[in-house]
Amino acid sequence: MAMIEIERLVKRFGVFTAVDGVGFTVDRGTVLGFLGPNGAGKSTTMKMITGFLPPTSGRIVVSGFDLAERPLAAKRRIGYLPEGAPAYADMTPRAFLEFVADVRGLIGADRRRKLDEAIARIDLEPVLEQPIDTLSKGFKRRVGLAQAILHDPEVLILDEPTDGLDPNQKHAVRILIKAMAATKAIIISTHILEEVEAVCTRSLIIAHGKVLAEGEPLSDSRGWRFGTLEAAPGRLDAVFRRITTGQVTELAA
Amino acid sequence: MTGGTAAIFRRELAGYFATPVAFVFIIIFLLLNGIFTFYVGGFFERGQADLRPFFMFHPWLYLLLMPAIAMRLWAEERRSGSIELLLTLPVHLYEVVLGKFLAAWCFTAIALALTFPIWLTVSFLGHPDQGVILAGYLGSLLMAGGYLAICACLSATTRNQVIAFVVGVIVCLLFTVSGTPIVLDLVSAWAPHTLVDTIASFSFLARFDSIVEGVIDVRDLIYFASLIAFWLFANAVVVELRKAG
Numbered sequence: 001m002a003m004i005e006i007e008r009l010v011k012r013f014g015v016f017t018a019v020d021g022v023g024f025t026v027d028r029g030t031v032l033g034f035l036g037p038n039g040a041g042k043s044t045t046m047k048m049i050t051g052f053l054p055p056t057s058g059r060i061v062v063s064g065f066d067l068a069e070r071p072l073a074a075k076r077r078i079g080y081l082p083e084g085a086p087a088y089a090d091m092t093p094r095a096f097l098e099f100v101a102d103v104r105g106l107i108g109a110d111r112r113r114k115l116d117e118a119i120a121r122i123d124l125e126p127v128l129e130q131p132i133d134t135l136s137k138g139f140k141r142r143v144g145l146a147q148a149i150l151h152d153p154e155v156l157i158l159d160e161p162t163d164g165l166d167p168n169q170k171h172a173v174r175i176l177i178k179a180m181a182a183t184k185a186i187i188i189s190t191h192i193l194e195e196v197e198a199v200c201t202r203s204l205i206i207a208h209g210k211v212l213a214e215g216e217p218l219s220d221s222r223g224w225r226f227g228t229l230e231a232a233p234g235r236l237d238a239v240f241r242r243i244t245t246g247q248v249t250e251l252a253a
Numbered sequence: 254m255t256g257g258t259a260a261i262f263r264r265e266l267a268g269y270f271a272t273p274v275a276f277v278f279i280i281i282f283l284l285l286n287g288i289f290t291f292y293v294g295g296f297f298e299r300g301q302a303d304l305r306p307f308f309m310f311h312p313w314l315y316l317l318l319m320p321a322i323a324m325r326l327w328a329e330e331r332r333s334g335s336i337e338l339l340l341t342l343p344v345h346l347y348e349v350v351l352g353k354f355l356a357a358w359c360f361t362a363i364a365l366a367l368t369f370p371i372w373l374t375v376s377f378l379g380h381p382d383q384g385v386i387l388a389g390y391l392g393s394l395l396m397a398g399g400y401l402a403i404c405a406c407l408s409a410t411t412r413n414q415v416i417a418f419v420v421g422v423i424v425c426l427l428f429t430v431s432g433t434p435i436v437l438d439l440v441s442a443w444a445p446h447t448l449v450d451t452i453a454s455f456s457f458l459a460r461f462d463s464i465v466e467g468v469i470d471v472r473d474l475i476y477f478a479s480l481i482a483f484w485l486f487a488n489a490v491v492v493e494l495r496k497a498g
Binding site for chain 2: 050072095
């Protein structure tokens with residue numbers, strides 16, 4: 001069933017149109033990848049789905065709750081990692097996660113269990129008592145991830161979840177996303193094409209605020225298909241360039 | 254207090270004490286209070302058992318110190334981007350605004366409470382009217398709330414704490430002196446009487462003075478309460494409008 005439904009979403013900042021009529025649905029069990037050049041409108045779309053920015057027009061429904069009418073009900077079901085994984089620098093990861101748990105209204109044994117689970121899943125134990133601003137970029141990102149999955153949300157919105165991580169950490173995060181995929185609807189944004197191949201079950205190529213193409217993996221790991229274009233494994237970049245710039249470069253063999 | 258407000262209140266209050274800033278602030282507050290009371294205010298020379306010389310400098314002290322307490326509240330959230338995290342959590346905006354304001358106010362109350370030795374001193378030396386002293390503390394705290402609400406709102410307009418501080422001082426100054434000739438002479442030459450009276454009625458000084466005298470006028474309480482409410486409302490509006498910035 002569709003956990004996220006987006007219809008004709010538009011966001012204008014003054015005369016600039018950041019998101020221009022984007023629409024799609026995401027079902028449970030789907031990992032949807034937002035692919036696109038910088039400034040394509042990926043983050044702005046995510047900010048609207050999570051209720052941070054109000055859309056200029058269009059409709060957002062999360063887990064059956066219209067964001068404009070029942071914002072809190074929708075927000076309770078969303079876990080969100082904003083771009084750059086912001087957190088409170090002077091807090092320790094433990095204090096920060098406890099704060100998020102409190103604001104989310106978790107109490108008692110449930111609160112304790114969910115905190116322990118998130119800390120274990122993200123492997124934050126070694127840095128739990130260090131102030132966040134003393135942590136490495138990778139650990140900061142993981143603190144942001146832990147915060148996003150803390151309340152075991154049905155919908156996860158992750159803006160560049162692996163940005164700034166080393167290859168091992170990237171691998172760990174991808175495994176984590178895959179492990180959670182079955183029971184959740186997940187949207188990740190990235191400009192790393194291999195990431196789409198590694199974790200996504202669907203992908204949207206976004207540029208200039210519009211969805212230019214929708215892609216799905218071909219069966220038997222034979223690559224991806226975007227409309228009429230097919231890309232062999234590891235050759236997504238050519239298709240991406242062709243769709244976003246209109247230039248025909250060497251296509252997938 | 255709702256659960257969301259309480260959680261934000263606790264985080265902000267703990268945030269003040271997470272760095273040495275809180276202790277530096279409290280020490281400066283107590284030191285300046287002592288200097289003003291004993292040297293400038295002539296506490297001993299007056300030979301009266303009351304705390305007037307202590308309270309009379311509070312508006313000027315707060316003018317500089319309250320913007321320093323409140324400048325961080327929203328500007329820092331903006332600068333670090335954590336505002337995006339905070340406002341996508343399942344809480345109403347007013348709960349966040351309230352939690353932050355109450356934390357700053359509570360911190361001020363702690364600093365104010367730590368001036369208790371001056372109360373002990375005056376009680377030891379003479380027989381002051383305890384009711385008047387209590388009124389003075391109440392008035393001082395209310396006025397501090399007014400300054401904090403103004404500065405919290407202004408903090409939401411920028412991502413730069415220094416700007417939040419400077420603008421906060423200027424606006425607080427206007428509210429402090431609006432009943433004095435500094436402002437009224439400028440206005441009275443051309444403005445109608447009702448406008449002059451309205452501007453004069455905004456003055457913190459006149460209202461605070463009467464509370465410190467022990468005269469608790471319901472209108473003064475309503476003034477400070479509605480001033481706080483108005484600026485907190487403005488705070489929420491500013492946050493809502495300036496999210497993207």
